Amino acid sequence: MTPSGKLPRVVILGCGFGGLFAAKSLDGAPVEVTVVDRTNHHLFQPLLYQVATAGLSAPAVAAPIRNILASQSNATVICGDVQRIDMARRAVVLDGDDEIAYDQLIVATGATNSYFGHNEWEQHAPSLKTLDDAYEIRRRVLLAFEHAERETDLAKRAAWLTFVVIGAGATGVELAGAFAEIARHTLRGEFRRFDPRNARIVLVEGSDRVLPTYPASLSEQARLQLESLGVTVWLGRQVTGIDERGVQMGGDTLVAHTVVWAAGVAASPLGASLEVPRDRAGRVIVGEDLSIPGHPEVTVIGDLATLPWHQPPVPGIAPAAKQMGSYAAHKILQQLKGQSVAPFCYKDYGMLATIGRNSAVAVLGKVKLSGYPAWLLWLIAHIWYLIGFRNRIIVMIDWAWAYWTFERSSRIVTGERRRP
Ligand SMILES: Cc1cc2nc3c(=O)[nH]c(=O)nc-3n(C[C@H](O)[C@H](O)[C@H](O)COP(=O)(O)OP(=O)(O)OC[C@H]3O[C@@H](n4cnc5c(N)ncnc54)[C@H](O)[C@@H]3O)c2cc1C
CATH class of the missing domain: 3.50.50.60 (FAD/NAD(P)-binding domain)
Structure with a gap:
């Protein structure tokens, strides 16, 4: 009282x-x-x-x-x-x-x-923090394929079919891996004027490895798994500008209409x-x-x-x-109760990052896992820690369906169509 x-x-x-x-x-x-x-x-x-x-x-x-x-x-x-x-x-x-x-x-x-003092980049490269952000990224990615089907100029179509993720921490790696799966598997056979499997997914990272907070051997495993999914990994590249044309890195411009920021x-x-x-x-x-x-x-x-x-x-x-x-x-x-407390002490239970189907990396104390065992662990942990029994059931059903069919259950987008 x-x-x-x-x-x-x-x-x-x-x-x-x-x-x-x-x-x-x-x-x-x-x-x-x-x-x-x-x-x-x-x-x-x-x-x-x-x-x-x-x-x-x-x-x-x-x-x-x-x-x-x-x-x-x-x-x-x-x-x-x-x-x-x-x-x-x-x-x-x-x-x-x-x-x-x-x-x-x-x-x-x-x-x-954080856009490192370049808030003007945000309109061209949304980042992922809220549900609204997630809807915006989904809308941009799925509508880019729609624009590509309408586009007859090959260079312009290539810009619609180039997807750039900036920042290769856990979120950047997850997004790049999932974009590759959408292009290689989910959309396969749905377009007539181009093959979505030819879409280019580029993951740009400023440091010399992906997942920089993980042990170096797992970073390397993650890079190899990303490349086997069809992601192009660019390491040691500093982004100097982002605008409607794409991403600038020093004197080079990577022409792309869909850019996602996962760097700061x-x-x-x-x-x-x-x-x-x-x-x-x-x-x-x-x-x-x-x-x-x-x-x-x-x-x-x-x-x-x-x-x-x-x-x-x-x-x-x-x-x-x-x-x-x-x-x-x-x-x-x-x-x-008038009693004191001991200082806060963090208990480290490990780290997990998924890359795509059957691909992930995990650190659990001294144990390092990659590939299928890490992915299975990631799957179980994420379902286990989800809030709410109903959510766990929904996710399990959606994932089981996606695993066998390669389909993605939430492809309906609304909102304005974006033009270059
Ligand atoms: C895309 C993404 C992926 C991630 N993946 C992982 C992962 O795989 N594993 C992992 O362990 N961690 C992950 N993280 C990190 C993890 O989510 C955060 O460390 C964790 O959410 C931090 O918890 P928090 O309570 O400090 O803040 P949050 O969980 O971010 O909660 C902050 C809350 O404050 C509210 N809020 C903010 N400002 C105001 C305001 N002014 N007024 C009222 N409300 C406000 C927000 O709406 C929000 O609900 C991820 C983060 C992101 C963004």
Whole structure:
């Protein structure tokens, strides 16, 4: 209880992996929980590329936050865009200037995409973070093939049939592999004026290997698997410009009408309103209990937080955000009992990245896997960790169907047709 005799108010900003796990860990606790998110859904980002590549529909990878927390009677869900945090008044300001007061605040608004100071590239090269982004990428990719069928000029048709993914981290690798499968398998036999198998998928990476955060041997395995799927991998290439013609790398231009950006991440801009030190990516530097300097009542978790004191470094991935969410809830409950907590300690369960059908890489402690065993592990892990029983069933059915038929279940696109 607070001195006024009311239950402590815990406000959680963002209901991604960190925010959701914090909220669920407070189920049944003597606190009033308010969860605020600008969208009405929790999104399973690891499978978002499947929506962007027509493999899954949105309800398979997202679930209404209100529905997930329906049975948690101490939790209220507010759909709103947080504009700033007023720490002096212990209040959160939403769009429309509504305010929510807190006793304890958990900030879990994640990350956004960074174009390294070139925001003008975004219109030509969308990136993947939200469901809207996934729809836009899917629309551009599928309509590029439609344009190619109408185009009679061979050079112009080639520009429609060239797909460039910039950035060979896990998302870039997944997208490039899936684009190759669409061209080689899904669309096979559906066009009369060209063969979709001749589409060119180019994965451009600035460093000297794909999946740079993986061990070098797995990066090499991943590159070979990508090439066997039909992806052209360009390493050590710095992108210097992106416009309606395509991608510039120094003096060279790769002519392409469909470009996807998977190269940079920056922290949620909300971190700036905390007015505490941040790193170069805008992530908030947190202490050993994930709070910020001078404000033990404010805890920052997930992709928005950086933990420079933690060795080895904590990666910006879903398991880290979940663990931080559970820790934040535990810390608050311990503090209410007047007890202290041990510093946050990240448990590393490994990393997985898929490349395509039967192709993936995985690191599990000292064990490194690639190819079919890694892909099977990836499949099981992603179905297991999906939120909601219904979603697991939908995904299993869609994947089983796609595995045997090579079809993709979500190819209907709407919206304006894009012209070069
Ligand atoms: C395409 C993609 C693929 C990925 N693949 C993997 C993978 O395979 N494995 C893995 O472990 N990790 C993966 N990740 C990373 C993983 O998803 C993140 O590390 C994780 O989601 C971070 O959790 P979080 O809670 O910090 O932020 P998020 O999960 O991003 O949640 C942030 C939430 O805050 C909300 N929000 C943001 N700003 C505001 C605001 N101002 N007001 C209100 N609400 C706001 C957002 O709507 C969102 O719901 C992937 C990420 C992406 C983008």
